[in-house]
Structures are given as C-alpha cells and as structure tokens.
Amino acid sequence: MRDFAYLRADSVEAARNAAALPGAMLLAGGTTLVDLAKCGVAEPATVVDISHIEGLDAIDVSAERAVIGALARMSHVADHPQVKSHFPAVSEALWQAASAQLRNMATIGGNLMQRTRCPYFRDPQNFPACNKRAPGSGCSAIGGVTRGHAVLGVSEACIATYPGDLAIALVAFDAEADLGDRKLKVEDFFLAPGATAEREHDIRPGEVITAIEIPGSAAARRSTYLKVRDRQSYEFAAASAAVGLELEGDGRTIRDIRVALGGVATKPWRARAVEEALKGKPLDEEIVRKASELAMEGAVDHGANHYKIALAPRVIARAILKLGETA
Amino acid sequence: MTSQHIIDPPEDGHFRNGGNNQPSPTTLSIDLTINGETHSLDIEPRVTLLDALRERLALTGTKKGCDQGQCGACTVHVDGERVLACLTLAAQVEGRSITTIEGLADADGTLHAVQAAFLEQDAFQCGYCTPGQIMSAVACIREGHAGSDEDIREYMAGNLCRCGAYPHIVAAVRQAARELRS
Ligand code: FES
Ligand code: FES
Numbered sequence: 001m002r003d004f005a006y007l008r009a010d011s012v013e014a015a016r017n018a019a020a021l022p023g024a025m026l027l028a029g030g031t032t033l034v035d036l037a038k039c040g041v042a043e044p045a046t047v048v049d050i051s052h053i054e055g056l057d058a059i060d061v062s063a064e065r066a067v068i069g070a071l072a073r074m075s076h077v078a079d080h081p082q083v084k085s086h087f088p089a090v091s092e093a094l095w096q097a098a099s100a101q102l103r104n105m106a107t108i109g110g111n112l113m114q115r116t117r118c119p120y121f122r123d124p125q126n127f128p129a130c131n132k133r134a135p136g137s138g139c140s141a142i143g144g145v146t147r148g149h150a151v152l153g154v155s156e157a158c159i160a161t162y163p164g165d166l167a168i169a170l171v172a173f174d175a176e177a178d179l180g181d182r183k184l185k186v187e188d189f190f191l192a193p194g195a196t197a198e199r200e201h202d203i204r205p206g207e208v209i210t211a212i213e214i215p216g217s218a219a220a221r222r223s224t225y226l227k228v229r230d231r232q233s234y235e236f237a238a239a240s241a242a243v244g245l246e247l248e249g250d251g252r253t254i255r256d257i258r259v260a261l262g263g264v265a266t267k268p269w270r271a272r273a274v275e276e277a278l279k280g281k282p283l284d285e286e287i288v289r290k291a292s293e294l295a296m297e298g299a300v301d302h303g304a305n306h307y308k309i310a311l312a313p314r315v316i317a318r319a320i321l322k323l324g325e326t327a
Numbered sequence: 328m329t330s331q332h333i334i335d336p337p338e339d340g341h342f343r344n345g346g347n348n349q350p351s352p353t354t355l356s357i358d359l360t361i362n363g364e365t366h367s368l369d370i371e372p373r374v375t376l377l378d379a380l381r382e383r384l385a386l387t388g389t390k391k392g393c394d395q396g397q398c399g400a401c402t403v404h405v406d407g408e409r410v411l412a413c414l415t416l417a418a419q420v421e422g423r424s425i426t427t428i429e430g431l432a433d434a435d436g437t438l439h440a441v442q443a444a445f446l447e448q449d450a451f452q453c454g455y456c457t458p459g460q461i462m463s464a465v466a467c468i469r470e471g472h473a474g475s476d477e478d479i480r481e482y483m484a485g486n487l488c489r490c491g492a493y494p495h496i497v498a499a500v501r502q503a504a505r506e507l508r509s
Pocket of ligand 2: 491
C-alpha cells in the first residue's frame, strides 16, 4: 500500500475542505478504502478521516421518514427498532450484507461509496485493462470469467456488478442522499457505466454525504429484502430483490408496489416495468411471475452469467409472494 | 495528534516512504489504548491496527489470515464492538479503547467464559482462527445474537475456519452464551 498523508476532520466543514484537496479520499469505516488501497486500486495522496466527527451518526426514524446520519454504522441501523418496523427491507438488506465485524465498521455514507467487487477491477497487477480504473484501457471481464457480472445496465466499456445490498432497498423506496448543498435521489447518485465507467457516483470533489433520507410509505412498512447467493451468509448476491407491497382494502388488489434488484446490474436497479404491470392487479402467483419477467427487458449476458436472467425474476416473484403471505 | 493538521502533498500528489532512510514525511505520533494500557507509537498513516499490534507491540495473539477483510482472524474489539484489525488504520482508533485476545482473561489468569467453553468443547484444530473466533463470539453473545444455533451460525459467519471446526465452535458459543446469561 502506498503511503499517504493522514488528516483528521472534526467537522463536516473541515471534511469538505480537505476532500477538495487533490488526491484526497474520505475514510469513514475503512472497509472499502483500506481494502482497495491494499489491492493497489485506490492510491489516495491524502486520507481524510471523518470517523471522529461528532453527531453525524444519528438515526431518526418516524412513520413519515427516516433520516440516517452518514456515519451511522450498518449494524446499528440494522438493529434499530424503528428501522425494523417502518423499513424492514432496509434492516434486512443491512444484516444480510458482509459480516458482523464489517457491519460494525462500515458506515451508511461509506456504504453508498462501495466499489464493485469485479475481480479484474481489484487486480491491477494481473489485469491492467479496466475502464473503471484506467479509462480507455479496455475491459478484462468481457471475454473473461463472467459468472458474477451484470446483465442489466451494461455497456461495451464495463459489465461490473454493483455489489451492495442497502442501496437496493434505498432505491426501491425513493431515498435521497444529502450532500450538503444538494440532495439527490439515491437512484441518480449511482451511474451506469456507459462510456465513462470510471464515474460510479454523482459526487464532486469537496462534497461529503451527510445523511440518507427515506420517505415512509405503506409499501416501505410491508417490505422485504431477499438475497440469493452461492453460500448462505457472508457473500455477495447472485441476485437479490427489495420489494414493498401495499394492498387495497380488499386485501388482494395491489395498490402500490416497489421492486429493485441487486446482484444483476451495474447500479442499484429499480424495476419499474414490473411495478407498472402489477399496480391494480390481483396478487396472484401467475400474474406476479409473468410481471417479474419484465425486469429482464434489455438484459445482455456474457456467457457464464446467463443464469442471472432466469434467476432474478424468480427472486422478485418469491419476494412478492412471500410479502403477500404476511398480513 | 493535532486534528485537521494539513500537510501539503508533494508535487505529483503522492507521498513515498523509505527512500534514503528518511523517515516518512507523514509519520504520526499516536497513543493507542490496548487492553487498558496506553502505548505511544510513531507510525506511518498506512499502518493497520493489525500490523501495529503484531509488528510493533508484540501482541501476536491477533492473527493475520487474509489481510483483506475476508476471514475474521484479526477480530478485535474497538469500544466494545468487534471489528477487523486488518482493515482498520491504527491512526483511526487513537482515543478508542481496543481489546485483543490478550486482554480477555482476568489478571489472575482466569479464562473468560468463551475461552473456557472453546477448551471444553474442543472448538479448534490448528487454532489459527481461534483468537478471532473467540473475540467474535464474546461480542456475538453481548449483542444478543447467540440465542439459537441458527443465529450463532449467521452472526459468526465472518469468522472462517479452514479446519472446519464449525460444529464445535457453535457448541462452544452456545455453552458460553448460556453460562453468561445465568
Ligand atoms: S486477516 Fe483480517 S479478515 Fe482476514
Ligand atoms: S482451527 Fe484451524 S482454522 Fe480454525
């Protein structure tokens, strides 16, 4: 790991100033930055430690909305009683991510800045070509081993999968990221690769995520996060779905439904076609399964990841049907 | 250490250490509180807590398995919560209270309930993962995540055991959780 200067910011203002320095990167939990510095992917000139800023870890939840400070740790948010009752999919996405140790370290703001786990991206020594690391150098994954790679939102420049869980739930429930001078939808905060794979987040030098806001809703209250993976725990998703459901008074007709996908796309993926197809329809297995297929419109596989196109709709359908069984 | 101390980066934006036996331009003097004792260290910012413990303070009970946040062998407690020392910068935990496996037993050598349970249940073979397993288990029980075998498996998933001692590890955590509750 290349050495760097270490600065400690004790206010958001100080963090913003330091974050604007050339080559500066913010350190919160360290689970992404220290890891990537060891791989030789991140080479910060200056590491700005924001983990000592006081008051940025507050978790404030009501039925109307949740405001989660950027430095709140994943484990604390996952175990928060009001998060569990008003936003169960958020809690479930969090506790099914990583391990207990990593969840104690990783923060909510840092979680949004998590980078892809594409093995080619993480190995600059053996795979110099990576458009995310070195724009224009090519993509080692295309033509390589692609079992974990994305099928949605891919481009000719990059097929790296967005690996996180929390953001899938955030995108499903229209959460916003607070960057101080501006707020933006978490869905828009993440960028699909297109021709600029190196840009994963809509964040500018000197900007610091201070909080995440999630509006409350009936769908958020009746929600779940289903994660399917190669081993039962401590593993990234092969495919996952954050789903929220609100039924009409008849207990059968779908009034509101939210569907977002993880493990299969280059960014947290809202499946609006599935939502539109199901609104106003009865909660019926056949209808749900058919609508879930619509999530894969435009999917492109690269051989070994073909199975995701069959898997993801089943994960969505299972999550919706499971929610239907809980009153 | 003074907070917000801003050092100008060199022209090309990157600091390099070790040339001409010069000390790093970015050496930090920090105090770490480990198992109740304060240690003063001069370290480069990039030094992890794991390397500081093992290489500088001769606290080698905390193990280095993967050094990449994937195995749990380096688990220690910071302010009472389990974390991975290999992904924690030493500079970052200045002012926090750090507990390692060396600090778990009583001063008179009486083992912690989890240590005793690991012995009794024969919850290891080579023992390499064991300090991490034990530190993780102590926290797992304290968090209230050891109520069932299913919970224990889920919340101990961040500690890999290449010897496959898992059934005995689960038994040890179950036993210690029961003892600590009563
Ligand atoms: S050595 Fe830290 S997780 Fe493996
Ligand atoms: S006892 Fe050998 S690795 Fe666990």
